[in-house]
Amino acid sequence: MSRPTRIVVLNAPGEGELPGLEAIRGEADIVHVSAEDDLRAALPRADIVVVTDFRTAVLRRAWPRNHRIQWLHATSAGVDRLMFPELVRSDIVVTNARGVFDRGIAEYVLGAVLLFAKDTLTNIRLQREHLWRHRETELLDGRMALIVGAGSIGREVATLLRGVGMRVIATASRAREDAAFDAVHASRDLHQLLPDADFVVITAPLTDQTRGLFDHAAFGHMHPGARLINVGRGPIVRTADLVEALQGGKLAGAALDVFEEEPLPEDSPLWDMSNVMISAHMAGDFSGWQKALGEQFVDNFRLWRQQKPLRNIVDKTRGYASAS
Incomplete structure (x- = not known):
């Protein structure tokens, strides 16, 4: 036997x-x-x-x-x-x-995009302060999202974002045709694509090629109204460079589920930024x-x-x- x-x-x-x-x-x-x-x-x-x-x-x-x-x-x-x-x-x-985890992460990303577009973080702050302040918010229809990582998670994210009228492009190891996206470009073109992106979503795995991909240079190519959403891996983003970009007004906001160091240290300035949403590496955990x-x-x-x-x-x- x-x-x-x-x-x-x-x-x-x-x-x-x-x-x-x-x-x-x-x-x-x-x-x-x-x-x-x-x-x-x-x-x-x-x-x-x-x-x-x-x-x-x-x-x-x-x-x-x-x-x-x-x-x-x-x-x-x-x-x-x-x-x-x-x-x-x-x-x-x-x-x-x-x-x-594809659907759970995609729904998290859609929620983060809506949170920024509808200025929900400010709504919560004003509610806590008992302040009534009328404001205008953004429409997502026609806005552009750049997804870094065109794998199964990226494809699911694209499906939901296109469902609310956004234009969605992606980067992958090589350019290709993919019906889930409006276009898929080679990773080497990332810096050329960043200036036009209203939302940048990281869904890529951590590899030698993606480690530290979002650094001072990358943030310098993003426009000041753009938001970063990281549901990939923390070390893809250089935390110190992200903090500098947010504090310097080079970036409008960030939704972060993963970090270079986890748990995020209690003294990180990210905790207290009014334009940052933090979650504890749980985006896909339904x-x-x-x-x-x-x-x-x-x-x-x-x-x-x-x-x-x-x-x-x-x-x-x-x-x-x-x-x-």
Whole structure:
């Protein structure tokens, strides 16, 4: 009799077990771990590793010299924290949670765009001060959004923004035709596109090419009425340069869900800016998202058991999963 498939699930300390895996308990031996010593002991006997604790370096520290791991699944869209050399050089297949968070993030972005267009931050401030102050606000029809990252999240964002009459263009590694956007340009053209964008939305993964992409030079190309929305990865934006742009009036506002340092330090000037909305890396976390992640893995596991191609395979040299 062949041995059962052994799945090791790495959970963050204090985090509950990933829901949804009950469906395959009869098909696999599932071990949940969170402590580094437990992980170190479990990995050499694992066939599959599922990672929910993707913000720490514990997996690399515990990575065994000898193992039989065939597949690693990240329950996140971004996999930058998992792309350590030993994994990248190996023949282990890596998959991610592409698709699970698309709609939630897109709705967050639409909400942020409406928040700025309708000056909702000022409404809230005036309400707290018991002030009645009539103002005019903006129409979104015909305004231009530039989405940096034309993957599945970017495409969903574009669908919602075009639904309210906005013109939406995007940047990707190369220019291409894509019905979700009015146009997709090559990433190298970013600075040429920024001056015309009323809203700039970052949905790109963190790679060597995107790290620090939005710096002093990039903000210098944006027009003073533009707003930045970052739902991609924090290190894509240089925080100090963003603060300088906001304080200097070079940028009209920002909605930020991710940051270079998380949690955002209590002394960050971003907290007290009246034109900034801050959320705690939660843009895509809808009610039931953890169960959806478990169910997505189960669907892929059954493909793996049938020796069929897995969904959401990550190109380890690029650091993200492509649409194909």
